Amino acid sequence: MSNNRHVAVIGLGSMGGAMATTLHSAGWEVTGFDPSEAARDAAAEAGISTTAELQDLAGTPFVVLSLPSAAIVEATVPVLLSAPGTIAIVDTTTSEPATSKSMDILAESKGAAFIDAPVSGGREGAANGSLSAFVGASGTAAEAARPVLEALTGGSYAHIGGPGSGNVVKLLNNVLAAANLVSVGEALGVAKAYGIDPAVAAASISNASGGSKVSANMYPNWVLSGTHDSGFSLGLMARDAALAIDVARQIGEQPELLAAAASQWQEALAALGPAADFTEIARTVAPAITPAGAPHKTTVA
Numbered sequence: 001m002s003n004n005r006h007v008a009v010i011g012l013g014s015m016g017g018a019m020a021t022t023l024h025s026a027g028w029e030v031t032g033f034d035p036s037e038a039a040r041d042a043a044a045e046a047g048i049s050t051t052a053e054l055q056d057l058a059g060t061p062f063v064v065l066s067l068p069s070a071a072i073v074e075a076t077v078p079v080l081l082s083a084p085g086t087i088a089i090v091d092t093t094t095s096e097p098a099t100s101k102s103m104d105i106l107a108e109s110k111g112a113a114f115i116d117a118p119v120s121g122g123r124e125g126a127a128n129g130s131l132s133a134f135v136g137a138s139g140t141a142a143e144a145a146r147p148v149l150e151a152l153t154g155g156s157y158a159h160i161g162g163p164g165s166g167n168v169v170k171l172l173n174n175v176l177a178a179a180n181l182v183s184v185g186e187a188l189g190v191a192k193a194y195g196i197d198p199a200v201a202a203a204s205i206s207n208a209s210g211g212s213k214v215s216a217n218m219y220p221n222w223v224l225s226g227t228h229d230s231g232f233s234l235g236l237m238a239r240d241a242a243l244a245i246d247v248a249r250q251i252g253e254q255p256e257l258l259a260a261a262a263s264q265w266q267e268a269l270a271a272l273g274p275a276a277d278f279t280e281i282a283r284t285v286a287p288a289i290t291p292a293g294a295p296h297k298t299t300v301a
Helices: 014-025 037-045 070-080 097-109 122-128 139-144 146-153 165-193 198-206 213-223 234-250 256-272 278-285
Strands: 006-010 029-033 049-051 062-065 088-091 113-116 132-136 157-161
Touching (some): 014 037, 014 062, 014 146, 037 049, 062 070, 062 146, 070 097, 088 097, 097 165, 113 132, 132 146, 132 165, 146 157, 157 165, 165 198, 165 213, 165 234, 165 256, 165 278
Parallel strands (some): 006 062, 062 088, 088 113, 132 157
16 A cells, blocks of 8 residues: 555544544555553554554654644644654644644644644544534645545535634534534423423424524434433533634634523533533533433532
């Protein structure tokens, strides 16, 4: 196999591990890295070659990042660029625009391309190559990353603008989803109080102008069922919602409704903890419609 079909996947968690498997199935020579031995073992069971040393992947022609934060992106990219040979680094992390801009400058100085391409579609989309991606990059960089982007999305990605713009739109997407999870929960709580089955109300609304993926899928599948097993944590959604508001305020915008919703996520974070599933926000905004009910309150003596 040509070296130009060699891709490193950095971060082998739920999303990164699934993306590594998708690339492997599409014929790429994949090597994965994660500081967690358990994550590396899980990837190895899926047929992915792994390494315990990030430095081993310096100079790999293509790289996919799936990391927890912008700070880890900033620490990782210089290591990957410490040897020649990298063509494109595709960062699927929900990161910060300023970080992507600085990484783009660094990559360009090394003769490589850096692309911010945060994704949507969850574990299922990552596993079957049907993610959607919000791409921020120069035209040249986006073209360099095209083979990897197409493998991960089936071509379902939008080149939004220059470096950092993919991060901005992904954050806006997430804060809108966060606000919708709050508003749909509150609406279904009102329906329940009126004696209406929340599932019936959700299905009816989903066929009308107030409908959304949240009312059509998230509430029926994960909230009303009580499973709360989306695979995306409340801590990450609370972080993304807060970061979206921070990015807006940095440029002088004051999105009041979105900021109010982001505050509710911080309250849910305090009540439920970062490891809770993000759909458990319903337990704080509409506990009557969730089988688990409201979170337990701890009393300090």
